[in-house]
Amino acid sequence: MEAIRIGLAGAGTVGGGVVRVLARNREQIAARAGASILVQRVICRHPENRSDLAPLVGELGLDWHALIDDPEISIVVEAMGGIEPARSFILAAIEAGKHVVTANKALLAKHGNEIFAAAARKGVIVGFEAAVAGGVPIIKALRESLVANRIESVVGIINGTSNYILTCMRKEHISFDEALKRAQEMGYAEADPSFDIDGIDSAHKLSILSSIAFGGPISFDKAYIEGIRGLQSLDIEYAEELGYRVKLLGITKRRGNGIELRVHPALVPERRLLAHVGGVMNAVVVKGDAVGSTLYYGRGAGSEPTASSIIADIVDVVRLIGVSANHQVPPLGYRVANEEYLPVLPMGETVCSFYMRIHVKDSPGVLADVSRVFADMGISIEALTQREARVGDSSTSIVLMTHTAREDAVQEAIRRIEALDSVTGRVILLRKEELN
Amino acid sequence: MEAIRIGLAGAGTVGGGVVRVLARNREQIAARAGASILVQRVICRHPENRSDLAPLVGELGLDWHALIDDPEISIVVEAMGGIEPARSFILAAIEAGKHVVTANKALLAKHGNEIFAAAARKGVIVGFEAAVAGGVPIIKALRESLVANRIESVVGIINGTSNYILTCMRKEHISFDEALKRAQEMGYAEADPSFDIDGIDSAHKLSILSSIAFGGPISFDKAYIEGIRGLQSLDIEYAEELGYRVKLLGITKRRGNGIELRVHPALVPERRLLAHVGGVMNAVVVKGDAVGSTLYYGRGAGSEPTASSIIADIVDVVRLIGVSANHQVPPLGYRVANEEYLPVLPMGETVCSFYMRIHVKDSPGVLADVSRVFADMGISIEALTQREARVGDSSTSIVLMTHTAREDAVQEAIRRIEALDSVTGRVILLRKEELN
Numbered sequence: 088m089e090a091i092r093i094g095l096a097g098a099g100t101v102g103g104g105v106v107r108v109l110a111r112n113r114e115q116i117a118a119r120a121g122a123s124i125l126v127q128r129v130i131c132r133h134p135e136n137r138s139d140l141a142p143l144v145g146e147l148g149l150d151w152h153a154l155i156d157d158p159e160i161s162i163v164v165e166a167m168g169g170i171e172p173a174r175s176f177i178l179a180a181i182e183a184g185k186h187v188v189t190a191n192k193a194l195l196a197k198h199g200n201e202i203f204a205a206a207a208r209k210g211v212i213v214g215f216e217a218a219v220a221g222g223v224p225i226i227k228a229l230r231e232s233l234v235a236n237r238i239e240s241v242v243g244i245i246n247g248t249s250n251y252i253l254t255c256m257r258k259e260h261i262s263f264d265e266a267l268k269r270a271q272e273m274g275y276a277e278a279d280p281s282f283d284i285d286g287i288d289s290a291h292k293l294s295i296l297s298s299i300a301f302g303g304p305i306s307f308d309k310a311y312i313e314g315i316r317g318l319q320s321l322d323i324e325y326a327e328e329l330g331y332r333v334k335l336l337g338i339t340k341r342r343g344n345g346i347e348l349r350v351h352p353a354l355v356p357e358r359r360l361l362a363h364v365g366g367v368m369n370a371v372v373v374k375g376d377a378v379g380s381t382l383y384y385g386r387g388a389g390s391e392p393t394a395s396s397i398i399a400d401i402v403d404v405v406r407l408i409g410v411s412a413n414h415q416v417p418p419l420g421y422r423v424a425n426e427e428y429l430p431v432l433p434m435g436e437t438v439c440s441f442y443m444r445i446h447v448k449d450s451p452g453v454l455a456d457v458s459r460v461f462a463d464m465g466i467s468i469e470a471l472t473q474r475e476a477r478v479g480d481s482s483t484s485i486v487l488m489t490h491t492a493r494e495d496a497v498q499e500a501i502r503r504i505e506a507l508d509s510v511t512g513r514v515i516l517l518r519k520e521e522l523n
Numbered sequence: 524m525e526a527i528r529i530g531l532a533g534a535g536t537v538g539g540g541v542v543r544v545l546a547r548n549r550e551q552i553a554a555r556a557g558a559s560i561l562v563q564r565v566i567c568r569h570p571e572n573r574s575d576l577a578p579l580v581g582e583l584g585l586d587w588h589a590l591i592d593d594p595e596i597s598i599v600v601e602a603m604g605g606i607e608p609a610r611s612f613i614l615a616a617i618e619a620g621k622h623v624v625t626a627n628k629a630l631l632a633k634h635g636n637e638i639f640a641a642a643a644r645k646g647v648i649v650g651f652e653a654a655v656a657g658g659v660p661i662i663k664a665l666r667e668s669l670v671a672n673r674i675e676s677v678v679g680i681i682n683g684t685s686n687y688i689l690t691c692m693r694k695e696h697i698s699f700d701e702a703l704k705r706a707q708e709m710g711y712a713e714a715d716p717s718f719d720i721d722g723i724d725s726a727h728k729l730s731i732l733s734s735i736a737f738g739g740p741i742s743f744d745k746a747y748i749e750g751i752r753g754l755q756s757l758d759i760e761y762a763e764e765l766g767y768r769v770k771l772l773g774i775t776k777r778r779g780n781g782i783e784l785r786v787h788p789a790l791v792p793e794r795r796l797l798a799h800v801g802g803v804m805n806a807v808v809v810k811g812d813a814v815g816s817t818l819y820y821g822r823g824a825g826s827e828p829t830a831s832s833i834i835a836d837i838v839d840v841v842r843l844i845g846v847s848a849n850h851q852v853p854p855l856g857y858r859v860a861n862e863e864y865l866p867v868l869p870m871g872e873t874v875c876s877f878y879m880r881i882h883v884k885d886s887p888g889v890l891a892d893v894s895r896v897f898a899d900m901g902i903s904i905e906a907l908t909q910r911e912a913r914v915g916d917s918s919t920s921i922v923l924m925t926h927t928a929r930e931d932a933v934q935e936a937i938r939r940i941e942a943l944d945s946v947t948g949r950v951i952l953l954r955k956e957e958l959n
Contacts, residue, residue: 088859108671108813118738119670121849121858216668222814224668232652232660234555235544235834302554360820363799370818377544378658378821378831382806384796385817395814398671406850413557414842414850422557423524 089122091405094154094185096176097166098131098140098147101190101217104390105164105397110143120402127160128153151176155183162404164397165189174198181205181213186408188400190217190393193282196291196307199298203418210412214400219292220245220369222392223385224399229299229373230420236375238300240340242520243371244364245292247387248276248283249315249335253352254365256320257327263318275367285314286335286350293337293350296371299420300339301346303428311434313351322444322515325486326354329442329470332362336520345432353520354442361522372522380522435495440469444515445485445504453509457485460507464500466492482511488519525558527841530590530621532612533602534567534576534583537626537653540830541600546579556838563596564589587612591619598840600833601625610634617641617649622844624836626653626829629718632727632743635734639854646848650836655728656681656805658828659821660835665735665809666856672811674736676776678956679807680800681728683823684712684719685751685771689788690801692756693763699754711803721750722771722786729773729786732807735856736775737782739864747870749787758880758951761922762790765878765906768798772956781868789956790878797958808958816958871931876905880951881921881940889945893921896943900936902928918947924955 095102106126109116117123126144131137134147141147151172154163163180165187167173173194178201180187187206189195195202195218206213216226220243229241244250248270255266267284270276282288294307315335323333331354340347355362360382364370369387374380386392407415416422447453454473461468471487489497501514531538542562545552553559562580567573570583577583587608590599599616601623603609609630614637616623623642625631631638631654642649652662656679665677680686684706691702703720706712718724730743751771759769767790776783791798796818800806805823810816822828843851852858883889890909897904907923925933937950 104813112671112673112812115673115738116671118857118859118861223817224664227663227668228660231839232663232835233831234838235548235552235831237548237551302551360796360799363796375831376548377540377827377834379825379828381659381819381821383817383819386815389815391813392815395669395671395811398813399668402670403667406852410846410850414846416842421554423554425554 088117090125091122091161091408092125092127092159093162093164093401094157094160095126095129095164095166096151096154097168098129098137099166100390101393101397102129102131102164102166103140104394105166106140106143108391108394108398116398116402120405122405124401124405128157130154155179155185160185161408162186162188162401164401165191170194170197177202178205181209181211184209184211186212186404188214188397188404190215190397192218192288192291192295196294196305199295199305206418212404212407212415213418214403215418216400217393217396219295220371220383221385221387221389222395223369223371223383223387224396225296225371225383226299228381228383229296230416233373233375233378234420236377239374239376240338241296241300241371241373242336242338242361242522243293243296243369244334244361245337245369245371245387246283246289246335247367247369248280249289250364251275251367252284253315253323253333253335257323257332260320262320263316284316286312289335289337289350293339294348296337297339297346297348301341301429302419302421302425303346306348306431309348309431311349311351315352318352319515322517325444326442326517329488330357331355331519332357333517334361338520341429342432342436342438344429345436346429347437348431349434349437351518353518355520355522359522435493435498437494438491440491440519440521441489441497442517442519443487445510446482446512447485448509448511449481449483450509454485456507456509457504460500460503464496466496466500524553526561527558527597527844528561528563528595529598529600529837530564530566530593530596531562531600531602532566532587532590533604534565534573535602536826537829537833538565538567538600538602539576540826541602541833542576542579544827544830544834552834552838556841558841560837560841564593566590591615591621596621597844598622598624598837600837601627606630606633613638614641617645617647620645620647622648622840624650624833624840626651626833628654628724628727628731632730632741635731635741642854648840648843648851649854650839651854652836653829653832655731656807656819657821657823657825658831659805659807659819659823660832661732661807661819662735664819665732666852669809669811669814670856672813675810675812676774677732677736677807677809678772678774678797678958679729679732679805680770680797681773681805681807681823682719682725682771683803683805684716685725686800686805687711687803688720689751689759689769689771693759693768696756698756699752720752722748725771725773725786729775730784732773733775733782733784737777737865738855738857738861739782742784742867745784745867747785747787751788754788755951758953761880762878762953765924766793767791767955768793769953770797774956777865778868778872778874780865781872782865783873784867785870785873787954789954791956791958795958871929871934873930874927876927876955876957877925877933878953878955879923881946882918882948883921884945884947885917885919886945890921892943892945893940896936896939900932902932902936
């Protein structure tokens with residue numbers, strides 16, 4: 088049987104998983120790929136600490152140029168993470184005519200367009216299934232399986248850390264800070280959790296999904312990003328009373344002549360499957376005009392789930408080695424450039440329903456004042472309850488849900504409401520995602 | 524741009540959907556496939572009734588040989604359904620060197636091995652994404668995306684009709700017969716619903732999934748099949764009280780040196796996503812050793828969801844036209860024959876937990892008698908409740924859940940229990956699927 092030699096840059100959680108799974112399931116992978124996959128060289132910062140990998144790979148080294156310079160290596164796996172030297176490594180590998188597989192969403196969100204253009208010039212494949220939702224094969228689904236569809240929307244829980252925190256807050260009625268601490272103790276959140284909880288990681292992944300779905304370049308810089316930091320468990324409770332679960336969602340949709348591209352916590356109706364995706368799990372709902380709604384669920388991170396996707400990409404490349412680039416699926420799915428892609432809309436132009444909690448003085452006329460603002464802005468209210476004041480508190484809360492409205496109208500309404508004498512503090516705003 | 528000409532046999536729900544979606548999304552599909560896809564000929568029983576398709580296709584005709592004989596057609600889509608003439612048509616198309624795309628699960632379950640062998644000899648592709656779970660891309664996920672994994676199990680709701688009936692029974696507390704009538708009124712069940720409600724359709728699909736997952740030939744004839752006919756809503760209620768939903772599942776798993784292959788109603792824990800798949804929707808959970816559990820959800824039938832999968836297969840073929848068969852993904856995923864595949868186990872050797880409802884006379888000693896049988900058979904009870912007798916009824920019910928046990932031991936226990944004087948009627952048996 089033919090042997091395909093690969094080089095691996097990075098031997099941390101992800102790289103180690105790739106080596107381990109390739110070794111464990113060697114025979115079966117070979118029987119499916121039609122070739123045995125040999126890890127010829129592994130590059131990492133501390134090869135002396137990865138002697139566990141030595142029996143499974145050809146050579147362990149320090150310098151990534153050794154992968155580029157090895158003419159026997161036809162596929163390189165980038166599992167270094169971060170922007171540099173990952174970007175230089177990938178570009179050098181492409182330049183050397185090697186196919187590339189990467190799990191690096193941050194890199195692709197920022198430099199994917201450059202990397203894909205370089206790959207197109209050289210006729211090599213860049214696989215990145217592992218970059219979005221870990222072990223969930225959402226890239227292949229969107230790029231190949233749903234090719235017949237005009238995609239209407241892609242909505243996903245694509246950050247396990249945030250989903251774990253939100254699940255804890257709901258189930259155990261604890262605060263954001265307590266839940267974050269729990270996530271850190273469990274190893275689900277990093278010491279500096281900002282990328283995860285501030286929505287940046289979700290936005291990296293969403294901007295990649297959006298490009299595949301709608302055919303434009305990756306536009307991470309145009310995404311609206313709001314994380315879950317500071318979310319109050321009270322709102323999670325109120326949302327639940329109203330029949331919703333709060334989830335950090337990445338949402339990208341067609342809207343008129345543009346594309347919505349936004350990450351924020353959102354109320355998801357309990358009757359939707361997505362509402363029941365708990366813990367660190369990821370799930371993505373894709374709606375196409377022919378297929379309707381489909382959902383893809385699984386582990387969004389971790390050593391072996393990520394390795395599962397990386398190896399799937401490697402096998403895809405193995406099958407096409409020596410075949411002209413005409414027969415490959417291009418990174419973003421379009422083989423003929425889609426020149427007239429839709430632009431990303433400013434956040435103000437997006438449309439959805441809203442949940443609001445407004446802290447008001449317990450005095451007559453407050454409700455009339457607030458209602459007046461909504462009426463003036465043309466925003467209609469679907470449901471409203473006045474929550475009882477707590478003992479020893481002369482204030483009270485208005486909790487309401489709007490019908491669909493434009494974001495900019497709602498933001499203006501909030502500015503006006505916050506300016507009212509009878510309103511104290513900031514208005515809490517959460518968006519709703521009906522998934523219909 | 525290059526044009527690829529296809530022939531379509533069958534212009535019913537599925538065939539009509541293919542033509543419609545190809546026409547509607549023509550440009551986008553071409554931009555992704557890198558070629559425009561033209562429906563050169565459509566064959567159906569009553570071309571005179573399908574004048575709506577005439578503007579969208581080259582020619583409408585009666586005789587499927589016209590597709591085989593047309594040298595310009597490189598891909599044929601079989602959307603006739605049934606065994607014959609579908610089988611003859613597909614074999615003739617393969618013989619003529621054409622690639623084939625089909626949604627025909629009954630045909631593949633029974634003659635897939637023959638068809639795939641013929642395709643391998645001629646070096647053509649047989650795509651059948653639409654044959655399992657309609658628009659859900661489960662075939663590609665299992666065959667390509669999870670290639671790195673040793674698959675442990677595949678468990679799915681793969682018959683929308685049955686799932687609709689079970690959803691109605693649970694939500695509206697109606698009987699099986701009433702729910703079936705509702706499904707027929709809604710167009711979700713056929714006048715003769717046996718294929719759907721007796722589990723045969725699920726078993727067709729499951730046997731295909733099992734082969735891809737575990738690498739043996741399609742073994743529909745070895746599947747254990749039990750449908751939902753006669754299921755009582757009382758058991759659905761009791762199951763719900765215990766924290767479970769009743770679903771008609773297709774289940775295939777590794778067990779020791781064999782494969783479980785079975786279709787039957789099963790209790791699914793409410794905390795699992797699969798328990799929340801309602802109505803006509805389908806979902807499949809695949810567990811791999813690297814990726815863990817992944818789930819794929821969507822419409823399992825219908826004109827355009829099925830067309831979505833058929834067109835995805837067509838585009839896969841279009842990308843590989845002119846490329847040697849070495850670069851294709853073989854129908855069941857293995858490029859190197861897996862000679863030492865595991866055999867399908869007899870049902871008696873499968874292992875799971877069980878739900879039972881035992882109708883007993885309301886007399887002393889009954890519980891001891893029943894418990895004695897389980898003890899003798901080495902089956903341990905996880906939970907047991909004695910349900911109150913109804914007014915005017917001197918009998919009562921014992922509802923219990925066992926720990927995991929072998930099917931044959933449980934069947935023997937049931938035989939012994941039914942022979943007890945204090946037991947009246949048949950024991951109701953449902954299996955449990957923990958999905959862990």
